[in-house]
Amino acid sequence: AQSVAQPEDQVNVAEGNPLTVKCTYSVSGNPYLFWYVQYPNRGLQFLLKYITGDNLVKGSYGFEAEFNKSQTSFHLKKPSALVSDSALYFCAVFSGGYNKLIFGAGTRLAVHP
Amino acid sequence: DGGITQSPKYLFRKEGQNVTLSCEQNLNHDAMYWYRQDPGQGLRLIYYSQIVNDFQKGDIAEGYSVSREKKESFPLTVTSAQKNPTAFYLCASSINPSGPYNEQFFGPGTRLTVL
Numbered sequence: 606a607q608s609v610a611q612p613e614d615q616v617n618v619a620e621g622n623p624l625t626v627k628c629t630y631s632v633s634g635n636p637y638l639f640w641y642v643q644y645p646n647r648g649l650q651f652l653l654k655y656i657t658g659d660n661l662v663k664g665s666y667g668f669e670a671e672f673n674k675s676q677t678s679f680h681l682k683k684p685s686a687l688v689s690d691s692a693l694y695f696c697a698v699f700s701g702g703y704n705k706l707i708f709g710a711g712t713r714l715a716v717h718p
Numbered sequence: 719d720g721g722i723t724q725s726p727k728y729l730f731r732k733e734g735q736n737v738t739l740s741c742e743q744n745l746n747h748d749a750m751y752w753y754r755q756d757p758g759q760g761l762r763l764i765y766y767s768q769i770v771n772d773f774q775k776g777d778i779a780e781g782y783s784v785s786r787e788k789k790e791s792f793p794l795t796v797t798s799a800q801k802n803p804t805a806f807y808l809c810a811s812s813i814n815p816s817g818p819y820n821e822q823f824f825g826p827g828t829r830l831t832v833l
Contacts, residue, residue, distance in 0.1 A: 614758075639821060648722075648808055648824035649761075695760060705751075705776070706822060710760040 607632045607700040611709035618686045619717050626681040626712045628696030637699035638679040639706065640670055642692045649695060655679060666690070686716045721745040722825035724809050729830045731796070731803065739794045739828045741809035748813065750792035751822065754778060755806040767792055796830065804832045
């Protein structure tokens with residue numbers, strides 16, 4: 606079965622420190638992976654995606670994600686966190702067999718001043 | 719949120735009523751989607767449409783209905799058969815429904831509360 610896991614409900618980090626939001630996936634065939642961010646009472650905004658090629662993907666607002674095939678992971682990273690990065694982050698995988706995106710449960714990122 | 723509008727932003731429904739949530743996009747996207755978001759559960763797919771006059775059930779279609787008469791519009795009706803409709807509803811669209819290369823763009827959402 607296709608699935609996405611975000612093992613942490615919440616991640617806390619101090620402003621200026623690096624941040625990592627974890628995501629692992631299970632999918633048959635090639636994985637197509639996405640990260641989205643959601644601010645309170647808003648829709649989701651696309652951050653970045655991995656389709657093929659370089660394992661390090663750069664996206665919006667200084668975020669990047671590293672695809673690791675052997676560990677079936679696609680962790681979201683940022684070298685220096687901002688308070689304004691505080692939001693809910695979703696990892697998703699495209700399931701070709703089902704022709705739809707499968708979302709993880711989300712990780713709440715809290716960046717403290 | 720640009721390019722996809724949802725209305726109303728907040729909606730209150732009495733038990734036994736049907737209500738319709740609006741979703742419009744001006745991105746010329748072929749595919750449109752409806753998701754339901756509950757705290758701690760991420761997004762769950764209700765219905766999706768790859769082309770005008772065609773749509774498919776998602777994971778939690780019971781108690782919901784949709785139509786796709788125009789490319790830019792994909793309204794969702796929450797019927798009285800939906801036992802727990804209080805949730806945040808998100809509409810999305812994408813260029814190519816079959817291609818994994820194209821991300822989905824989301825509207826701002828409608829928060830539905832049953833009184």
